[in-house]
Amino acid sequence: MNIFVILKRTFDTEEKISVSNNKISEDSAEFIINPYDEYAIEEAITLKDAHGGTVTVVTVGDEDSEKELRTALAMGADQAVLISNEDLDSQDQFTTSSVLAAYFKDKEYDIILGGNVAIDNGTGQVGPRLAELLDIPHVTTITKIEINGTTVNIERDVEGDLEKIETSLPLLVTAQQGLNEPRYPSLPGIMKAKKKPLETLELDDLDIDEDEVEAKTKTVEVYLPPKKEAGKILSGETPEQVKELVSLLRNEAKVI
């Protein structure tokens, strides 16, 4: 089975965010594989263990993304592809999905997995956009997947409810929390990852004209939310505090 994972390098969730020159500052920030993409990698490896085949991880990013690709290889992926975005003046989800579609155009794939959302921009667009460009079905926010031949049974999270889906390969799915417990790379895994193939592609290699994938959206401002002022810590015996809280919520905050 030809299994692909699309992944993104993102800020570590521990990071505080600062803004300079109308951009999120990346100075000294720690980066990780987008946590939802980790579920996708783990599931890809599990599918390979059950059905055989190859796991290829693909990202569109700068040269630093090699680190996250190596981590995916250390987890157990077989090969990695880094599509350089350094020739792009502007990039949004239209851009990324168009670049990925150009990459997949001449590939044979049974299943493509990704995270359901990246924790930085948080749009969740690239997966379903790519599925449409490749003209294959997609299922988002999956929490369970079983493949029998070309029949695929999936459970997905829909706002807390569980939906059971039947579909078929080839297919694109995006992972939701609860799908699995991503493994940590083992030491032998890390050693092996250094020797696994990692291919770097330029836009030219994919016959992409930068103008044709230029972002359709424009960011005009980036800013931090106003800092919250310290709230009111209530005092007194607990029953009095509770009475006061209820009264404050009704009369001061007026939310109840």
Next chain:
Amino acid sequence: MAKKVLVLAESRDGALRNVSFEAIAAAKEISGGGEVFAVLCGDSVQSLATELIHYGADRVITAENEKLANYTPDGYFQTLKQIIDDESPEAIVFGHTSLGKDLSPRLAARLESGLISDVTGLEQAGENTVFTRPVYSGKAFEKKLISDGLVFVTIRPNNIAPLEKDESRSGDVTSVSVDIKDLRTIVKEVVRKASTGVDLAEAKIIVAGGRGVKSEDGFKPLQELADVLGAAVGASRGACDADYCDYSLQIGQTGKVVTPDLYIACGISGAIQHLAGMSNSKVIVAINKDPEASIFSVADYGIVGDLFEVVPLLTEEFKKVLV
């Protein structure tokens, strides 16, 4: 410039969702005096159409088909594509709901358009509408626009005020028949797990529990409080990782990002990832034994105390005042 704007309305359990009324309000603003029409899909939705007009839609198009009873990307895609081809809207507004998130990127790809997801506010700037949206789960915000081509956005529930309902508003309701070809994904079953039926993303009030809840049973007093308030129950990652509750309840940078009117955090310490998911709530109440817990730094009101003592008292007190 006046625009023609399409709003995709959603229903759940036979009633329209609030986010659809909010989407109409957003569409009105984007339209700049143009026309706002709502599209309603399902197997039996005709009776809901006039309410969309009462909330400000100029007219409604319904698409009824047994294949639209459950949402599937293909069924809805084919329906919307047909209506878009007929109507040529200049802007489209969806709710940033499970359905909206699933369908909008696929449609945007086919329409070769930009898409601004998870919008929490909008303003006019000359010819363009500028949209505000959170990034890094609300640790920062950005303002974005689509300067040419179709303006396509999804709006986050609970952030844009709907118009006042006015039953004197009138407008046409027309229906289209759609020929839905094969569905590549089929919904076999929907298992209801959301216990109160109040969805986290749309809930006006959320009662959330953390590690301090200590067990699955520990969520019971929170559920009782939620029931009295008509609230949804959420959780921190700590509580989910400890198996006290399902991951679908998780609020935070991984998990759901919520902005209710009132967020009651019980036994949640307030890790940065959790704060990212809820700190833009309008009013935050923190209940925690540890006075140093960082949840208090974002709370409007705090009670330092044991949640198992405070929460049941709170439930009793609300019962008294809410009768």
